[in-house]
Amino acid sequence: MKAHDGMYIDGAWRPAAGPGVIEVVNPADEQVIATVPAGTVEDVDAAVRAARAALPGWAATPPAERAARLAALRDVLVARQDEIAETVTAELGSPPKLSQTVHAGVPIAVTGSYAELAATYAFEERTGNSTVLHEPVGVVGAITPWNYPLHQIVAKTAPALAAGCTVVVKPAEDTPLVARLFAEAVHEAGIPAGVFNLVTGLGPVAGQALAEHPGVDLVSFTGSTAVGRRIGAIASGMVKKVALELGGKSANVILPGADLARAVNVGVANVMSNSGQTCSAWTRMLVHHDQYDEAVELAAAAAAKYGDRIGPLVSATQRDRVRGYIAKGVAEGARLAAGGPDSPHGRGYYVSPTVFADVTPGMTIAQEEIFGPVLSVLRYTDEDDALRIANGTVYGLAGAVWAADETEAVAFARRMETGQVDINGGRFNPLAPFGGYKQSGVGRELGAHGLAEYLQTKSFQF
Helix, strand or coil, X not given: CEEXXXXXXXXXXXXXXXXXEEEEEECCCCEEEEEEECCCHHHHHHHXXXXXXXXXXXXXXXXXXXXXXXXXXXXXXXXXXXXXXXHHXXXXXXXXXXXXXXXXXXXXHHHHHHHHHHHHCCXXXXXXXXXXXXXXXXXXXXXXXXXXXXXXXXXXXXXXXXXXXXXXXXXXXXXXXXXXXXXXXXXXXCCCCCCEEECCCCHHHHHHHHHHCCCCCEEEEECCHHHHXXXXXXXXXXXXXXXXXXXXXXXXXXXXXXXXXXXXXHHHHHHHHHHHCCCCCCCEEEEEHHXXXXXXXXXXXXXXXXXXXXXXXXCHXXXXXXXXXXHHHHHCCCEEEEXXXXXXXXXXXXXXXXXXXXXXXXXXXXXXXXXXXXXXXXXXXXXXXXXXXXXXXXXXXXXXXXXXXXHXXXXXXXXXXXXXXXXXXXXXCCCCCECCCHHHEECCECHHHHHHCCEEEEEEEC
């Protein structure tokens, strides 16, 4: 076990204000692999003060120079990609291939995209007799989740730095080790002291202190809708801006005539990726009643192949939460077509890949975010019924539509109340805006829309 000391504040690792520590557990074998400091209100205050002191200089730095620092950061992340992947596998339990390609690879692509955007974005424009300036909003408090620990830090930090903001990150307590690696990368890339700061700690202590701090101008949070509501309430009381990326219960709608086998297999893969710990996962598969039985068989067969291919859930708490939802699904009358609450391994926080059939729209497993490898298959009668079911939750983060005719799929997608829809298996695009409708959040991440979240507008009239 390795004991990590200090917080990254004002360009250096500094001793934590208090003696508390957080144990980091490998979810695959339940062993403690490291400890990190449990940050206090005093640690958060020191980090925010450093960010405020660095703000004028970084905001005044020409965009081309900010772009160069982000490009240097991308290069450091490339050089340390293997170390990043190994760290995520150790603290999250992600399979090595997924850690390498997604957990390490996607943040590299996103950082590179903001290096390019910082150099080309129109921070100043003319309209009529006015000059419109897009200026940094100020100090950003970023509170990030454990499911994609580096990606979520980068998705907030890279656009904030491109905009000219300074940042204080409070990473999830389950996965703080890769956040420390990122701080080292920031330092190695030559980003000035105070521009990026890192405080590890518990949400109710360090996270709340960051959200409440009067020196923070914008709070960017990714996590549960319940916590997002609390952060929104804190921010509204202080009249500060928020960006909230929250829960999801996304629908994968397979229209008649679509390639059923492909749609089901891709849909199952989407749900099982990252052990189901993805807010945008298509956890509700909607199939026309004429093809329903075939779809359930295909889904169950596909899920069975993931028994030895997915990692554990992040913690015992998360494992027990998912098992509770599986038990509730059975109790409410859904049928287990694959998997169930039992673990496929004797040790570690594993849950079997699970497929539920005979799920109705009002069931708990069709309405609430489970955040595990659990798929619900629902039947519909016609397109209007499919749309009603797809839109029939409080969430609206992502989704998918499959159809033989792309025009038909697009027409259906336009009617979906959700922030992002994949058509016939469309590929991930790091430049496309990501965010939700309804209780899935406020604001957008990635691309130019993600950069705009960290800007405020001023106009000069001539």
